[in-house]
Amino acid sequence: MSSQNSFPGTDLLQLPIIGKFLRWQHSRMAMQSVMLVIAVAMILHGLLGPQLAPRNLSTLFTWVHYRGLLVLLLLVVGNVFCMACPFMLPRELARRFSAPVRSWPRWLRNKWLSIGLFVLVLFAYEYFDLWGSPWWTAWIIISYFAAALLVDTFFKKASFCKYVCPIGQFNFISSTVSPFEVQVANPDTCLDCTTKDCIKGIRHPDNHDEIVQRGCELALFQPRKTGNMDCTFCLDCVHACPHDNVAISTKVPGSELWEKTRRSGIGRFTNRPDISVLALVFTFGALLNAFGMVSPVYAFQRWLAGILNTTSELPVLSTLFFLMLVVEPVILLGSAAYATSKWTKTGEKLLPVIMRYSYALVPFGFGLWVAHYSFHFLTGLWTFIPVIQSMLTSWGIPILGDPLWRLSGMPPGLVYPLEIGFLGLGLLGSLLAIYRISFREYKARPWQAFIPWAILCLILCGAAVWLLNQPMEMRGTFLGG
Amino acid sequence: MSRCKYYLYCVSLVQMCIVMIVCLAAVGCAPSDDADPDINLQWEITPNPPSAGMAQLDFTLRDSTEQLIKGAEVKLEGNMSHPGMQPVLTTAEEIAPGKYSANIKFTMGGDWFILVKSTLADGREVRKQIEIAGVRSEK
Numbered sequence A: 001m002s003s004q005n006s007f008p009g010t011d012l013l014q015l016p017i018i019g020k021f022l023r024w025q026h027s028r029m030a031m032q033s034v035m036l037v038i039a040v041a042m043i044l045h046g047l048l049g050p051q052l053a054p055r056n057l058s059t060l061f062t063w064v065h066y067r068g069l070l071v072l073l074l075l076v077v078g079n080v081f082c083m084a085c086p087f088m089l090p091r092e093l094a095r096r097f098s099a100p101v102r103s104w105p106r107w108l109r110n111k112w113l114s115i116g117l118f119v120l121v122l123f124a125y126e127y128f129d130l131w132g133s134p135w136w137t138a139w140i141i142i143s144y145f146a147a148a149l150l151v152d153t154f155f156k157k158a159s160f161c162k163y164v165c166p167i168g169q170f171n172f173i174s175s176t177v178s179p180f181e182v183q184v185a186n187p188d189t190c191l192d193c194t195t196k197d198c199i200k201g202i203r204h205p206d207n208h209d210e211i212v213q214r215g216c217e218l219a220l221f222q223p224r225k226t227g228n229m230d231c232t233f234c235l236d237c238v239h240a241c242p243h244d245n246v247a248i249s250t251k252v253p254g255s256e257l258w259e260k261t262r263r264s265g266i267g268r269f270t271n272r273p274d275i276s277v278l279a280l281v282f283t284f285g286a287l288l289n290a291f292g293m294v295s296p297v298y299a300f301q302r303w304l305a306g307i308l309n310t311t312s313e314l315p316v317l318s319t320l321f322f323l324m325l326v327v328e329p330v331i332l333l334g335s336a337a338y339a340t341s342k343w344t345k346t347g348e349k350l351l352p353v354i355m356r357y358s359y360a361l362v363p364f365g366f367g368l369w370v371a372h373y374s375f376h377f378l379t380g381l382w383t384f385i386p387v388i389q390s391m392l393t394s395w396g397i398p399i400l401g402d403p404l405w406r407l408s409g410m411p412p413g414l415v416y417p418l419e420i421g422f423l424g425l426g427l428l429g430s431l432l433a434i435y436r437i438s439f440r441e442y443k444a445r446p447w448q449a450f451i452p453w454a455i456l457c458l459i460l461c462g463a464a465v466w467l468l469n470q471p472m473e474m475r476g477t478f479l480g481g
Numbered sequence B: 001m002s003r004c005k006y007y008l009y010c011v012s013l014v015q016m017c018i019v020m021i022v023c024l025a026a027v028g029c030a031p032s033d034d035a036d037p038d039i040n041l042q043w044e045i046t047p048n049p050p051s052a053g054m055a056q057l058d059f060t061l062r063d064s065t066e067q068l069i070k071g072a073e074v075k076l077e078g079n080m081s082h083p084g085m086q087p088v089l090t091t092a093e094e095i096a097p098g099k100y101s102a103n104i105k106f107t108m109g110g111d112w113f114i115l116v117k118s119t120l121a122d123g124r125e126v127r128k129q130i131e132i133a134g135v136r137s138e139k
């Protein structure tokens, strides 16, 4: 088999060491195994170690290093976390004993369940102050393993990844702005292909029930796949293609957000209200998550508590979530869509306009997630060293010496310009997507369509800059002041 | 796979999960950070409530007979409840017999805890923890 790679960009599979590793049949399992060992250490330390968040591996790795690395890798490579996801390992083992027979229910074949779970995770993070609880963080990791195992033990294909996993949805929508994509190297080769193994998989020639190599379990058929949405970078298609015609190659980050093509396994973005809502929850969730970390949120919550006449955090936090994830988007997007409809004189209904442009907000949202998470990651970069030293010492293996608690990371002052840079990149990406959508959909009056959405983006970006300039205040409760 | 085998598989899977949860919950209940219960630490902070910036922590150490403990060497380590933040390290001075004082700089607002490590005159090491919730980011 020789590669007919005619793709002009860089193909990771063609690189000397990385390419060889990724082509290795067991590369994913090797990465997952490393991640599994780390996850088990986090669980054990979370349950048995000191219940002090900065001194416990489960809280430190989960809320500082994992989140930071995740967004930075999404920014410079792609959906690498799904590729190395340890939650999939137990299900792989379970499937060796028994193959699932049920298909995921038709009415759940969308993103609504996972969007609900994504909001639930954001809510639980604030309500239970998960960042401060090693024990609860360990339990979240355990629950994740259990949920992935249960769903994929009963249901065929990658049901958990595609329809349930909130982290997966975060990764999918973020990776639309990543620079690498698993894609066909030479489309002409696919035209002559008769087996379509990249989607069907390869079965044993003598025993047709035995799958030797899976095809895409996410229902993404390579020749008709557009972009990274729903792609876990599992590389099953790479291993399955008999013509060695699948590459991990560069693309224009974000370009899939303005493409109107019909996507394999997804359909058209403009016909998918669930993915559109996912894009909006992702974007406004970034603002909400950053807002939860700065000082004004507590004053706002106290003000809300006064209005609601309560001292309980549940109604106050629920109201805050409702305001920021429902009321704010409805007002802002409704106004922009109304202006677009009026100024372009198309008289369109507002909902299709909102759905069309919702995807354009993703680069800005991603920029804010990167700014926020990279702040924690970079300022606390080396804090894992003393925690590991201390963990090993407490387990009776003090091979790394006394914990160096003074170690931290970059000074916040140095990280700030980077945060603004990420935000600026995101804003540029969103403006470009808005421009492309406007010039595609409103040929007669493109600028009239562009301006309201550009203003919306600038307002959101202004709000994000304001948030990044607020003093941080990471508290468990808004009460008491 | 036959129906019976499938049923058995499901049952054993659920059993495995339950056993795992019970075992882990049992060991998970164990951690406790209140070391040295025979030593009593009483503290107050100025300003109260504290804000980001300098604050003064005054405290006393008493033994199980309520006697003040004199001559201890006390090191403090301030940490935020959020992981990944640089700790603030300082030492306390004995300003009167058995009474100690330290200046500590809260680098940002939020929930803090201070680990107090005292080496008593007899060489015994005592560890205590002070929770300082809700340090304001502005005065």
Ligand code: SF4
Pocket (backbone or CB within 6 Å): A184, A189, A190, A191, A193, A194, A195, A196, A197, A198, A199, A222, A223, A240, A241, A242, A243, A244, A245, A246
């Ligand atoms: S198996 Fe390979 S050549 Fe055939 S359609 Fe899929 S990617 Fe193209």
Ligand code: SF4
Pocket (backbone or CB within 6 Å): A182, A215, A216, A217, A218, A219, A220, A225, A230, A231, A232, A233, A234, A235, A236, A237, A238
């Ligand atoms: S098999 Fe599907 S999910 Fe996996 S890398 Fe290929 S396209 Fe992506």
